[in-house]
Amino acid sequence: MKITFKLTILFTFITAEILFLFAFIIFQYAKNDREAEFYDRIKIKAYVKGELFFDAKASATTLQDIHMNNLKVMNEAEIAIYDADFNLLFHDNQASDRIKETPEMLTKILKKGELQSYIGEWQMIGVTYHFGSKKYIITSIAYDHYGYNKIDDMYTHMVYAYIFSIVVICLSGLFFARKAFEPVKAMTRKVNKITASKFNVRLEVKSSKDELSALANTFNEMLDRLENSFETQKSFVSNISHELRTPLSAIIAELELSLSKSHKKKGYREAIQNTLLDAQRLVRLSSSLLDLAKASYDPSEISFKEIRIDEILLDARQMEQKLNAKHKIDIHFDVDFENDQEMLISGNEYLLKVAFANIFNNGCKYSFDKRCSVNVSFENSKIILIFSNKGIGINPDELDSIFKPFFRGENKQIAHGNGIGLSLTQKIIVLHKGNISVTSQKNKETSFTVMLPLASF
Structure with a gap:
């Protein structure tokens, strides 16, 4: 079922309930008002009959004739008068005697002064009447034809009005819901136009600050992120294809050259060695891509534990020097740490080793003496690592781009790389709630500053 329905x-249901409650209250009020008004009317008639009987000394026959004549044209009350000893003094129509007064009923009237009750649908009232020094009891009973007819008409009209109102409310509700x-x-029609090849469509955002405008804004922001993700993915695939094609083409060329004609042993060794270097480049590229994928995971899917920063740095140095024996790496601690807690961070051991090894590799490759150093210090509940090298430096125009995947600056002619290392490093540092920045002076020094929160804070 659609939300509009x-x-x-x-x-309709809520409004119908409110309308029903309102109609019920009005109807009950009308019923109670009719009842109270009719009691007052027959009470007045009882007093009037008492005055005619006692004060005007009208005969019983005259009063009975008046009663019978009135019955032909209007609702006339049937009245009886008793003395304090319950002796009947007068009755309008003793043959019918609708009340059939009992001593118990008359006793209650004397005690309370007034008694109201129903006999079937007929309303009866009993009152005490004082004449001279004596007390009398007058009972009066009548049927409210006019009042009941009004109530019945009111009920019928209210039912029809209620049904009509429900229909109007239902149609109005449907109209306003739509x-x-x-x-x-x-929005739905606009969203249906969005495809993988047509990602530039955006929802129209009105100036009003209502919920739909907020939804449109949020959806547009999501589309922006998705479009950026798609563009990044396209660029990623394109760069991977390019990076893979270069070593593969070189391997194929070497092998084809080796097969094209006979070579001496030395020539084959050179071909195999070149092919091996290209294969190693492929392995490093594959490893970097896998590490980049790991660093892009949701943090909740990566295991974190407390680890010592000095041990991670030592392992990263060993990892880098195992691959590149000529690289020299120095680790300095600016202060003596008083306890082990000051060396602990919460992180993933493998990813942090990869990140630091990438910085070591980058620093050594572009330094004049193949050396990179790192200074470790502590400040405001954070570990600060400054990786520096004296080398060719980075072009100032390229500083904002060096953390982009597959970006290679003008230094790419000096040392081989695939443009993944620094991008991977930044992802890993951000994953550990840290940050990384770079400063560089052309042909002097380049420094990477990494800040990571301590595990105890």
Whole structure:
């Protein structure tokens, strides 16, 4: 069921309940008002009959004739008068005697002064009447034809009005629900136009700050992120294809050259050695891509534990020097740490080794003496690592781009690389809630500053 119909049904149901409650209260009020008004009327008639009987000394026959004549044209009360000893003094129509007064009833009237009750649908009232020094009891009973007819008519009209109102409310609710959801339908039509090849479509955002505008803004922001992700993915695939094609082409060329004609032993060794270097480049590229994928995972999917920063640095140095024996790496601690807690960070051991090894590799490759050093210090509950090397430096125009995947600067002619290392390093540092920055002076010094939070804070 569509939301518009659900809202219409809910709106109609709630409004119908409120309308029913309102109608019920009005109807009950009208019933009670009719009852109270009719009691007052027959009470007045009882007093009037008492005055005629006692004060005016009207005969019983005259009063009975008046009663019978009035019955032909209007609702006339049937009245009886008793003395304090329950002796009947007068009765309008003793043959019918609708009340059939009992001593118990008359006793209650004397004690309370007034008694109201129903006999079937007839309303009866009993009152005490004082004449001279004596007390009398007058009972009066009548049927409210006019009042009941008005109540019945009112009930019929209210039922028809209620049904008509429900129909109007239902149609109005459906109209307004559709009107309210028209912007949502417009959004749906716009979203249906979005495809993988047409990702530049955006929802229209109105100036009003309502929920739909907030939804449109949020959806547009999501589309921006997805579009950037798609573009990054396209660029990623394109760069990977390029990086893989270069060593593969070189391997194929070497092998084809080896097969094209006979070579001496030395020539074959050179071909095998060149092929091996290209294969190693492929392995390093594959490893970097795998590490980049790991660093892009959700943090909740990566295991973190408390590890010592000095041990990670030593392992990263060993990892780098195992691959490149000529690289020299120095580790300095600016202060003596008082306890092990000051050396602990919460992180993933493998990823941090990869990140630091990448910085070591980058520093040694582009330094004049193949040397990179790192200074370790502590400040404001953070570990600060400054990796520096004296070398060719980085062009100032390229500083904002060196952390982009597959970016290679003008120094790419000096040392081989695939443009993944620094991008991977930044992802790993951010994954550990840290940050990395770089400063460089052309042909002087380059420094990478890494800040990581301590595990105890």
